[in-house]
Amino acid sequence: MTTGKKGFLQSLWDFFCSLKLAISLLISLAITSIIGTIIPQGNIPPEYLQTISETKLRVYQTLGFFDMYHSWWYILLLYLFTVNLIACSIKRLPRVWKIISEPTLIMDDNFERSLANTHEFKMPGDAKGIAEKLKAALRGQASQPVVTERDGAVYLFAQKNPYCRLGVYVTHLSIIFIFVGALIGSFFGYKAFVQIPEGVAADTVYTRTEKPIPLGFAVRCEKFTVSYYNTGAPREFKSVLTILENGKPVPGYVNIPVIVNDPLSYKGITFYQSSYGQAEEGALHHLSVQPRSGGPAVKIMGRTGERIPLPGGGHLVVVEATQNVTQFMPQYAGPAAKVEVTLPGKQPETFIVFRDHPEVEQQRGGSQLIAYEGGDVKLYTGLQVAKDPGVWVVWLGCALMVIGISMAFFMSHDRYWVRIDGGRVVLGGSASKNPAAFQGKFESLVEKIKQL
Amino acid sequence: MSSSLLFNITTICYMVSMLVFFAFLATKNKGVGLAGSLVAYAGWLIQTAAILLRWKESYDLGHGHAPLSNLYESVVFFSWTIILIYGVIEAKYKYRVVGAFVVPFALLGMAWAQLGLNSGIEPLVPALQSNWLLYHVITCFLGYAAFAVACGISMMYLIKAGQETEAANPSAGGIIAMFPSTRILDDLNYRSIMIGFPLLTLGIVTGAAWANYAWGTYWSWDPKETWSLIVWFIYAAFLHARITRGWVGKRAAWLSIIGFAATIFCYLGVNLFLSGLHSYGGGR
Ligand code: HEM
Numbered sequence: 001m002t003t004g005k006k007g008f009l010q011s012l013w014d015f016f017c018s019l020k021l022a023i024s025l026l027i028s029l030a031i032t033s034i035i036g037t038i039i040p041q042g043n044i045p046p047e048y049l050q051t052i053s054e055t056k057l058r059v060y061q062t063l064g065f066f067d068m069y070h071s072w073w074y075i076l077l078l079y080l081f082t083v084n085l086i087a088c089s090i091k092r093l094p095r096v097w098k099i100i101s102e103p104t105l106i107m108d109d110n111f112e113r114s115l116a117n118t119h120e121f122k123m124p125g126d127a128k129g130i131a132e133k134l135k136a137a138l139r140g141q142a143s144q145p146v147v148t149e150r151d152g153a154v155y156l157f158a159q160k161n162p163y164c165r166l167g168v169y170v171t172h173l174s175i176i177f178i179f180v181g182a183l184i185g186s187f188f189g190y191k192a193f194v195q196i197p198e199g200v201a202a203d204t205v206y207t208r209t210e211k212p213i214p215l216g217f218a219v220r221c222e223k224f225t226v227s228y229y230n231t232g233a234p235r236e237f238k239s240v241l242t243i244l245e246n247g248k249p250v251p252g253y254v255n256i257p258v259i260v261n262d263p264l265s266y267k268g269i270t271f272y273q274s275s276y277g278q279a280e281e282g283a284l285h286h287l288s289v290q291p292r293s294g295g296p297a298v299k300i301m302g303r304t305g306e307r308i309p310l311p312g313g314g315h316l317v318v319v320e321a322t323q324n325v326t327q328f329m330p331q332y333a334g335p336a337a338k339v340e341v342t343l344p345g346k347q348p349e350t351f352i353v354f355r356d357h358p359e360v361e362q363q364r365g366g367s368q369l370i371a372y373e374g375g376d377v378k379l380y381t382g383l384q385v386a387k388d389p390g391v392w393v394v395w396l397g398c399a400l401m402v403i404g405i406s407m408a409f410f411m412s413h414d415r416y417w418v419r420i421d422g423g424r425v426v427l428g429g430s431a432s433k434n435p436a437a438f439q440g441k442f443e444s445l446v447e448k449i450k451q452l
Numbered sequence: 453m454s455s456s457l458l459f460n461i462t463t464i465c466y467m468v469s470m471l472v473f474f475a476f477l478a479t480k481n482k483g484v485g486l487a488g489s490l491v492a493y494a495g496w497l498i499q500t501a502a503i504l505l506r507w508k509e510s511y512d513l514g515h516g517h518a519p520l521s522n523l524y525e526s527v528v529f530f531s532w533t534i535i536l537i538y539g540v541i542e543a544k545y546k547y548r549v550v551g552a553f554v555v556p557f558a559l560l561g562m563a564w565a566q567l568g569l570n571s572g573i574e575p576l577v578p579a580l581q582s583n584w585l586l587y588h589v590i591t592c593f594l595g596y597a598a599f600a601v602a603c604g605i606s607m608m609y610l611i612k613a614g615q616e617t618e619a620a621n622p623s624a625g626g627i628i629a630m631f632p633s634t635r636i637l638d639d640l641n642y643r644s645i646m647i648g649f650p651l652l653t654l655g656i657v658t659g660a661a662w663a664n665y666a667w668g669t670y671w672s673w674d675p676k677e678t679w680s681l682i683v684w685f686i687y688a689a690f691l692h693a694r695i696t697r698g699w700v701g702k703r704a705a706w707l708s709i710i711g712f713a714a715t716i717f718c719y720l721g722v723n724l725f726l727s728g729l730h731s732y733g734g735g736r
Contacts, residue, residue, distance in 0.1 A: 019692055019695060019696045020696065022692050023689050023692050023693050023696070023699075026685045026686075026688050026689040026692065027685070027686075027689050029685050030682045030685035030686050030689070030714075033678050033681060033682050033685070034678075034682065036673060036678060037675035037678045037679060037722070037726055038726065041673060069673045069678075182671075191668065191669060229515060229575045230514075231574070231575060233574070233575055233577065234577065234578060235515075235575065235578070236578055236581075237578055259578065260578040260579055260581070260666060261578070261579070261581055261582040261584075261665065261666045263665070263666075263668070270668055272666065272667055272668050274667070384667055384668050385668070386667075386668030386669065388664075388668070391664060391670065394660075394670060395661070398657040398660070398661075401653060401657070402650065402653060402654060402657065405649065405650045405653060406650060409646045409649075409650060436639075
């Protein structure tokens, strides 16, 4: 005999069916989840790492605290939770299904004593006539009653909302849907990022670990703009995007404005407005050069990093530029550029030139006075790119959860039984939810029957 | 008339209502209890008008949006939802005395908002320009408010249960004798959480839907998201604990109080102590 083994399997099953395990897991999940809200997750800032001790760092790393919601033990808790949920539901569902599909039709004495609400009436007439009258009364409160005759007595049974008993199971099932949806997303989807300068098309996006993902089509950023409230706070970030297949614009996907909270989807891949900045390549800078000795200023121009010939020989390179220097050098305003100037036979010299501060250039003491007149800056748009084929399963799960919880909390399976035995009529009732409210309903039914 | 004046009147109403409720506890006079409720509801109506007026004022400033966009507005809305949920529970179950333990939460919110928070109407940053903001904030705060009511009821439960075990000294129980019985308080606690849990669930779901719509991820383990999940786990544990024997009564009351403490941390503590995506920043 394998009673020992069977006993083990049985107790394992009981363990996974137990509500105590469910409560312990819920509380464990609640408590452990706190860790990841205190310790930074994912890309850890180095300043943080310097503030903690060597041992702490090693402990955190071993326990996966820097990515704790994906650590083996957190995932294990979630799996245990899922097994618990499934086992517990499997164990209880048949019993509940039986209550729904094979209701007790006959209220005998024993059953009557187990009911919280009963009332006895004296009614004239024969059992058939009384039954007809009571059927009408019950129909007003619940379903069409089922009539059973046995041993000369007539029994009625009527119920309301039997299926709301499944609400709990719908709720539990919805959690499984959400997990499955999340798993589908993590296996078959991705989250990525791309920066596209204005006028440029991109056909590859990059994950957080810089892994390139080809899109299979291209996205061109036609234009990026920022608008402001009169308080100076940003009002809208807008990219105008066009989708290209084999280099040709796709009809219906041309010049589509994408703003925060209004993304663009194409072939299951969605583009979200996320950030922006100045495109490094492409900006065209304007400068003016005047001999210190006097004479006319000469306008020159060129792109970032290009060698721009100077009128008196030598060349100039714009290393970087900004249209508003105040954010970097609060004492100055207007456009400014860091330039590297190489005069014939001299070492290169790097300095900053402004449009609105000629006095700085005067003080430098070079043979030429250089001013930065500004640039036609191109912006790039930063787009979050996501593909998640599991998201619909997750939404289905969420919908089921809300429906299931509403069924479980706000609906009640009300049942009424009647036994007509001679002139003696007994009404009994019970509800799956909210006994106090049911008592009210039961009493009003009693009043109604008394009026008959 | 400005919304700010109306908010001040609201605050005073809640203050008066709380004092009247305390008098109700002392006098046990039914009329006093009724007055306490009526003053609270009057304050709530004025507050409703004030919120609508503030909404209109934001349009007058040229960047209209629902008044749910910063800490001040959310605290005001929270105290509005607390009185609303209290009204629902009172209308349904007729235990007026609960007000003495619930109105103070609403008063605390209003007093803090009016005295300590920046009440300027600011334009919406791009991230908040979405109808999802409305659905998300309303469901979350209605849920929070139901948990606040449950917490007040649980405190009454613990006081009452504590007094019942010290039955040797019945004279001390003059005020507490006004409380509904522990059985009823336990049931009311459960019922409030039955209102709050589906609302919090909807709040989390609408938040996830919004995040997915705005950023392409419905869940990113942001501290605020995680804390809302923690709160949800605690109340799920509460609901399941009730089904097992031995977890009604005191332990359920404590779980409800812990749940509300976690709720408040989720709402305020996360912004004050942790960092994340949500914008109801601490002192701003
Ligand atoms: C966070 C996850 C869960 C949620 C949201 C959830 C939700 C619910 C809800 C709303 C109810 C109805 C409670 C009531 O009527 O007061 C319920 C009942 C129940 N749940 Fe869960 N549940 C979860 C996890 C679990 C797990 C892991 C188990 C595993 C044992 C479980 C077992 C049960 C049982 C046995 C019932 C009672 C069924 C009955 O009354 O016949 N639940 N659940």
